[in-house]
Amino acid sequence: MRTNPVKRKLREGKPSFGTWLSFGDLYATRILARMGFDWLTVDIEHSAIDWSQAAMLFAAVADAGCVPLARVPEGSHHYIKRVLDAGAWGIVVPMVDTVEQAKTAIRAAKYPPVGNRSIGGGMHSINFDAPAAEYYEKWNDEVLVVLQTESPTGVANAEEIYALPGCDAIFVGPNDLRWQMRKQGAPLPTDAEFEGMLSAVVAAGKKTGCATGMHTFDVESALARAKQGMQFIAVGSDLRFLSVAAQATVKGLHPDSAAKEMAKY
Numbered sequence: 001m002r003t004n005p006v007k008r009k010l011r012e013g014k015p016s017f018g019t020w021l022s023f024g025d026l027y028a029t030r031i032l033a034r035m036g037f038d039w040l041t042v043d044i045e046h047s048a049i050d051w052s053q054a055a056m057l058f059a060a061v062a063d064a065g066c067v068p069l070a071r072v073p074e075g076s077h078h079y080i081k082r083v084l085d086a087g088a089w090g091i092v093v094p095m096v097d098t099v100e101q102a103k104t105a106i107r108a109a110k111y112p113p114v115g116n117r118s119i120g121g122g123m124h125s126i127n128f129d130a131p132a133a134e135y136y137e138k139w140n141d142e143v144l145v146v147l148q149t150e151s152p153t154g155v156a157n158a159e160e161i162y163a164l165p166g167c168d169a170i171f172v173g174p175n176d177l178r179w180q181m182r183k184q185g186a187p188l189p190t191d192a193e194f195e196g197m198l199s200a201v202v203a204a205g206k207k208t209g210c211a212t213g214m215h216t217f218d219v220e221s222a223l224a225r226a227k228q229g230m231q232f233i234a235v236g237s238d239l240r241f242l243s244v245a246a247q248a249t250v251k252g253l254h255p256d257s258a259a260k261e262m263a264k265y
Contacts, residue, residue: 001128001138002130006089010232016231018039019041020236020239020265021041022043024054028238029057029060029238037066038067039066039068040061041070041071045072046071055123058070069146070084070086074093077107080105087126089143093145093147095176096154097154097157102147102161105147147161147170148170150176151176151181152181169213170210172198172214175265214230218235218236243262
């Protein structure tokens with residue numbers, strides 16, 4: 001059975017870099033899976049990707065030697081079971097504010113006696129080049145569980161959440177965190193206030209021994225976050241790669257054009 005190299009990197013204190021898949025396009029996914037990213041996350045939270053599409057994307061990423069992950073719409077047993085049975089090697093769970101939410105997600109990702117994931121299916125083990133029996137036996141050691149901190153409440157509960165057994169990494173969604181920090185009738189937090197919140201996340205991760213990370217715009221930002229101590233770092237997305245390159249091309253052809261930014265991440 002194949003093993004999860006991203007889990008090894010995180011345990012060894014090394015940074016890992018990946019990107020987000022928003023298109024749900026098999027051709028684009030096959031190309032990106034061969035570019036050298038450590039992992040690719042299929043975004044089922046914010047993209048119109050159905051279960052059959054997701055299963056094919058997980059298979060394409062795994063077959064290329066990359067690690068396929070899924071961001072689920074929420075941390076429920078239902079969603080987590082579906083993406084793992086479809087062949088994802090791990091999950092990214094949004095809006096984890098409390099210890100109980102974190103425990104629910106971790107239990108759903110693990111087989112008994114550690115968790116409560118249901119036994120069944122066959123597509124999941126194919127992506128690990130393993131028979132089903134071996135997959136069931138070794139899965140708990142290979143699944144990657146990434147929980148998202150996206151609010152001041154999540155930061156306040158950070159040490160308790162990050163210290164939970166089975167939590168492999170924490171991922172900050174910067175847009176959501178900044179907007180969740182916003183008070184009624186007030187502007188968005190300043191960069192200094194936002195960076196202070198991020199520093200609290202990194203500090204909690206270091207104290208508990210849990211890897212942290214976030215979504216970044218570009219290579220420079222990603223490397224800066226790695227230098228800060230983050231390890232699970234996303235750089236853009238398939239959507240951003242396309243839109244940024246297209247913008248630059250149009251701007252070169254028509255310098256006076258007002259090409260629109262189509263994607264922050």
